[in-house]
Each structure stands twice: as structure tokens, then as C-alpha cells.
Amino acid sequence: MKISEILSKNEVTLSMEVFPPKTEVNFENVNNAVGEIADLKPAFVSCTYGAGGGTSKYTVEISKNIKSHGVEALSHLTCVSSSKKTVIEQIESIKEAGIDNILALRGDIPDGLEFPGENQFEHAIDLVNVIKETYPEACIGGACYPEKHPDALDKDEDIIHIREKVMAGCEFLTTQMFFDNSIYYNYLYRLREAGVGVPILAGIMPVTTRRQMERSIQLSGCIIPARFKAIVDAFGDSPDKMKQAGIIYATDQIIDLIANGCKHIHVYTMNKPDIAAGILKSLSSII
Ligand code: FAD
Numbered sequence: 089m090k091i092s093e094i095l096s097k098n099e100v101t102l103s104m105e106v107f108p109p110k111t112e113v114n115f116e117n118v119n120n121a122v123g124e125i126a127d128l129k130p131a132f133v134s135c136t137y138g139a140g141g142g143t144s145k146y147t148v149e150i151s152k153n154i155k156s157h158g159v160e161a162l163s164h165l166t167c168v169s170s171s172k173k174t175v176i177e178q179i180e181s182i183k184e185a186g187i188d189n190i191l192a193l194r195g196d197i198p199d200g201l202e203f204p205g206e207n208q209f210e211h212a213i214d215l216v217n218v219i220k221e222t223y224p225e226a227c228i229g230g231a232c233y234p235e236k237h238p239d240a241l242d243k244d245e246d247i248i249h250i251r252e253k254v255m256a257g258c259e260f261l262t263t264q265m266f267f268d269n270s271i272y273y274n275y276l277y278r279l280r281e282a283g284v285g286v287p288i289l290a291g292i293m294p295v296t297t298r299r300q301m302e303r304s305i306q307l308s309g310c311i312i313p314a315r316f317k318a319i320v321d322a323f324g325d326s327p328d329k330m331k332q333a334g335i336i337y338a339t340d341q342i343i344d345l346i347a348n349g350c351k352h353i354h355v356y357t358m359n360k361p362d363i364a365a366g367i368l369k370s371l372s373s374i375i
Contacts, residue, residue: 089160090227091189092259094131095287100346101131102375103162103289103354104364106154108135108146115146119153124361126157128368134162134191134262134354144170144178151187162229163187165219166195167209172218175209179222191229191262192216192253197239213249216256230258232288234266234275238309247282260286262354265293265304267337268313269344276350290345293356294363296334298324335366342367346374 094101104125109118126133135150151161163182167175182190192215197203204210209218212230219228230253233246240246250261261284266272272290279288295301301320305312312320316337323329342353357364368375 089188090259091132091160091162091229092227094160095260095289095352099351100375101352102342102368102371103132103134103352104128104130104357105134105136105291105354106150106357106359108138108143108150110138110143115149118146118359119150121359121361122150122153123157125357125359125364126154126159128361128364129159130355130364130368131352132160132162132189134164137164137166137193137195148181148185148187151182152185155186160189161187162189162191164191164193165215166193167212167215168195168197168203169201169208171207172209173207175215175218176222179219179226183223183226188225189227189229190219190223191231192219192258193231211249213253213256216253216258220257227259228257229260229262230254231264232261232275232279233264234271235264235308235310243278247278247284250279251282251284254284254286258286260289260352262289263291264308264310265291265356266310267293267295267316267341268311269341269348271311272345272350273348287352289352289354290350291354291356292338292341292345294334294338294358294367295320296331296360296363297327298330300334300358331363335363335370339367339370342371343374 106122109115133154137147151163154161194212236243323333
């Protein structure tokens with residue numbers, strides 16, 4: 089089923105994200121964790137794509153596993169570190185696997201490499217266009233950044249490119265993680281004002297260790313509110329306390345989003361079934 093159909097039902101949806109293993113050795117462990125997450129019956133499960141590296145083949149395998157648990161799958165795909173030929177082959181393998189949904193991403197530009205390299209795509213919109221040609225039946229989504237993509241000059245320029253991606257065929261957008269809901273509300277207002285009308289899935293990351301918070305800031309540059317910093321300062325050295333506090337903080341964000349009319353939430357599970365289950369349990373009468 090296409091994600092666009094799932095999102096069009098006028099119901100609150102909670103979907104989840106997993107990532108593939110980095111090596112073959114970990115495949116079974118990750119696959120089992122993904123199965124446990126799918127068994128929680130989220131609206132759909134997305135699987136990230138290891139840009140350009142040898143791990144890229146696992147995304148389709150994990151997506152097939154998600155579907156085998158009766159849950160719709162969304163395969164991520166990046167184009168920045170691959171030749172156009174490889175990208176087209178990846179789209180064909182997603183199609184052959186019977187995956188209906190692709191999250192079209194540029195990927196991060198690797199340090200020290202000439203960009204774009206010869207025969208490479210430059211932006212996610214180029215990937216959207218080639219998916220449209222290669223697999224026209226697919227439902228395509230894209231990424232968006234409430235606090236602005238780090239490469240963009242300013243928020244207005246970033247939103248212009250988001251609108252172009254949507255006009256090219258993105259039927260929904262998933263946000264980068266954020267820890268202050270007012271940032272999402274402000275961004276949503278700007279998107280709607282710019283004429284971007286597709287569903288905007290709010291990306292929520294349950295942060296359950298101090299290291300995870302430091303890494304989240306490093307990777308996404310997102311703002312950590314004082315309220316959350318205080319939680320990490322108080323509980324960051326005690327794994328059980330930090331885990332519980334992180335689940336509650338994420339759940340609190342989700343409840344506030346739903347109460348304010350946000351229909352679609354996407355949880356970055358970090359492949360942790362217990363954390364995904366903890367959030368769902370706290371929302372059992374709400375979703
Ligand atoms: P783009 O849409 O191409 O945007 C990148 C930058 O280029 C922005 O600053 C934008 O304003 C600008 N831009 C866009 N189009 C144009 C244009 N035509 N002309 C000039 N400038 C333009 N990374 C992975 O490697 N694997 C994953 O699975 C993955 N999943 C993700 C899922 C989500 C929900 C999010 C939010 C991010 C994910 N990422 C993933 C990270 C993502 O690949 C990086 O943030 C990357 O740097 C940008 O990808 P993009 O698709 O947003 O790029």
C-alpha cells in the first residue's frame with residue numbers, strides 16, 4: 089500500500105524508523121529487532137539507506153522483512169555517493185522487491201570529495217525525477233528541516249527547494265528531529281504559507297543516553313531546549329533513569345503535537361523495540 093493512502097485516512101498515524109546493519113555479522117540481530125518493532129503495528133516502518141557504502145543492499149532486505157510482518161515499508165534511497173547507473177539499479181531492486189514507497193534523499197556530501205562527481209545526481213529533486221521515470225507507480229517522500237538544512241543559505245531559500253521537491257512528486261515530507269515543538273509549528277506555518285500542502289510527518293527522536301544527545305546535536309545541529317538539557321544533566325549518568333526520562337519526553341512531545349492538530353508522527357526508534365513499545369504504551373488510549 090502507498091504511504092500516501094495511509095496518510096489520507098484522516099486518522100492520527102504513528103510510524104517508525106529503523107536502520108540497516110553496518111555489517112553482515114549484525115544482520116540477524118537487526119532483522120530481529122526490526123521484526124519486533126513491526127509487530128508493534130505502527131502505521132508503517134521506514135528503513136534508512138547507508139549512503140554509497142556496502143550496506144545499501146540491506147535496506148531492501150530489511151524492508152522486505154517489515155512487509156512480511158504485515159506492515160507497510162518505506163525504503164530510503166540516497167544519490168550523493170552513487171553513480172546515476174547505480175541509483176537506477178537501486179530503484180529497480182526496490183521495485184522488484186514489491187516495495188511501494190521510497191524516501192528520496194540526497195545524502196550528506198562526503199568530506200573532501202568533489203561534488204557532484206561525474207555522472208552523479210546533485211539534489212534530492214534529481215532523484216525524485218529519476219524515480220518518476222524508472223518506477224512511476226512508487227509513492228515518493230522527501231526530507232525537510234524545521235531548523236533549516238545546514239547547507240541552505242536561509243530558511244526561505246530552503247523552503248523554495250522543498251516546494252520544488254513537492255512539485256516534482258514528493259507526496260509527503262518527514263522532518264528532521266526537533267526537541268521543541270514550537271520550532272515545528274513555526275516551520276509548518278512557513279511551509280503552508282509557501283504553498284506546500286502535503287502531509288508533514290513530525291520526526292521525533294527519543295533520546296535515552298547522554299551520548300545520543302551529543303550525537304544528535306553533532307549530526308543535525310538541532311537546538312536542545314533548556315528543559316531537556318536539565319533532564320540529561322540530572323539523569324544522563326544513570327541508564328535506567330535516562331531511558332525512562334527520554335521515553336517520557338518524546339511521548340510528551342507527541343501528545344502536544346497531536347493536541348495541536350499534528351496528524352502524523354514518525355519515531356526514530358534507533359532499532360530499540362523496548363523504547364518504541366514504551367512510547368506506544370503511554371499513548372495506548374490516544375492513538
Ligand atoms: P536536498 O533536498 O537535495 O537538499 C539539500 C540542500 O540542498 C538543502 O540545503 C537544500 O535547500 C538545497 N537544495 C535542494 N535543491 C536545490 C536546488 N535545486 N538548487 C540549489 N540548492 C538546492 N541520510 C542518509 O544517508 N540515509 C538516510 O536514509 C537518510 N534518511 C533521512 C531521513 C530524514 C527524515 C531526514 C530529515 C534526513 C535523512 N538523511 C539520510 C540525511 C540527509 O540525506 C541529509 O540531511 C542530506 O544532507 C540532505 O538530503 P536531502 O534529501 O534533504 O537533500
